[in-house]
Every structure is written in structure tokens, then in C-alpha cells.
């Protein structure tokens with residue numbers, strides 16, 4: 001008997017595989033405003049966390065359709081947001097920059113800055129790592145990530161991206177260039193979290 005729903009066999013030798021990671025999410029408070037989740041398709045973690053307080057944008061409709069949360073979902077390119085200035089109190093980018101070319105980061109930070117209200121905050125979580133020399137020929141990486149929600153529930157999934165050497169500065173440099181200030185950050189061997197403020 002065959003199982004038609006079984007995932008295709010993956011040739012893991014083609015991937016640089018990070019050690020399994022865990023993120024404990026804070027209970028983000030949008031203070032009566034909206035949360036913009038950039039790249040909010042896939043699992044739609046921020047929509048699972050904050051439901052109808054979230055506007056999730058993603059350039060892929062199928063990725064938004066895959067989510068099971070109560071966020072408002074809009075097909076949109078983060079490099080050219082269609083919201084007017086100062087629409088949101090909070091923005092989030094959850095393991096999404098890893099899917100984006102580094103050349104687009106500054107334009108995306110500029111757009112997030114524009115649509116955040118003064119006093120608004122931007123939360124980013126992403127993978128960071130250094131590719132060891134023996135893994136350099138691999139074109140893609142994968143991370144198995146467990147997300148722990150404040151209510152005790154959890155989500156486990158895999159995210160994959162293009163192999164490069166992402167380090168905190170890759171996010172912080174363009175963010176600070178457009179004016180964001182660092183409010184809080186946590187860096188460990190394989191993941192990066194930062195809370196940025198628009199003064």
C-alpha cells in the first residue's frame with residue numbers, strides 16, 4: 001500500500017541542517033492598534049499568537065491560504081506596502097528575512113518604518129549561523145523550529161532558506177540606517193531576536 005500524502009523523500013545531504021531551535025514568544029501588546037506581520041504566510045505564527053489583531057501580508061497567495069489563523073490576510077510585496085503612513089503600532093518579521101534577498105532589506109525596513117506610528121515597535125526573529133567550510137557547497141539550509149506560545153501551546157515546523165552567512169549586523173545595519181533604535185536583543189549560536197523602536 002502506498003501513502004499518497006507522504007512527503008517526497010528529501011535528500012538531506014543537499015542541505016545544511018541547523019540544530020533544532022526553540023523560540024518562546026512574548027505576548028505582544030499592540031496597545032489598541034494593529035500588528036503588521038510581514039511574510040505572514042506558511043504557519044502564520046504571529047497570526048496564531050494574536051489572531052484578529054494581525055494583518056498578515058505575503059507576496060504569495062498560496063502561502064497565506066495555507067495558514068489556519070484568524071489574521072486578515074493580504075497579498076502584498078513588503079518592498080512596496082500599500083498602507084498609508086503610520087497605520088500600525090507593531091510590526092513583526094518571523095523567520096521571513098531568511099527567505100528574502102539581502103539587497104531588499106533596506107527597502108523593507110524603510111517601508112515598515114513608514115507604516116509604523118511613532119512609538120511603534122518592530123520585532124524580528126531569524127536564523128543566524130556560520131556555514132562550516134565542509135558545508136559550503138550546499139545551496140540551501142533548513143531549521144526545525146519549535147515555537148512556544150504564552151498559553152502553553154506549541155507549533156513545530158521546518159523553515160528553509162538560501163545558504164549565506166547571516167549575522168545580526170545583516171539586519172541591524174539597514175534597520176538603524178532607516179532610523180530604528182534597538183530596544184532589546186538576544187543573540188545565540190543559531191537564532192537572532194531583536195525588538196526595535198521607531199522613536
Ligand SMILES: C[S@@+](CC[C@H](N)C(=O)[O-])C[C@H]1O[C@@H](n2cnc3c(N)ncnc32)[C@H](O)[C@@H]1O
Nearest residue numbers: 039041042043044045058059060063077078095
Ligand atoms: C514561509 S514564511 C516564513 C514563516 C512565516 N512568517 C510563519 O509564521 O510561518 C516566508 C514568507 O515570506 C514571503 N516573502 C518573501 N519575500 C517577500 C516580499 N518581498 N514581500 C512579501 N512576502 C515575501 C514568502 O512568500 C513566504 O511565504
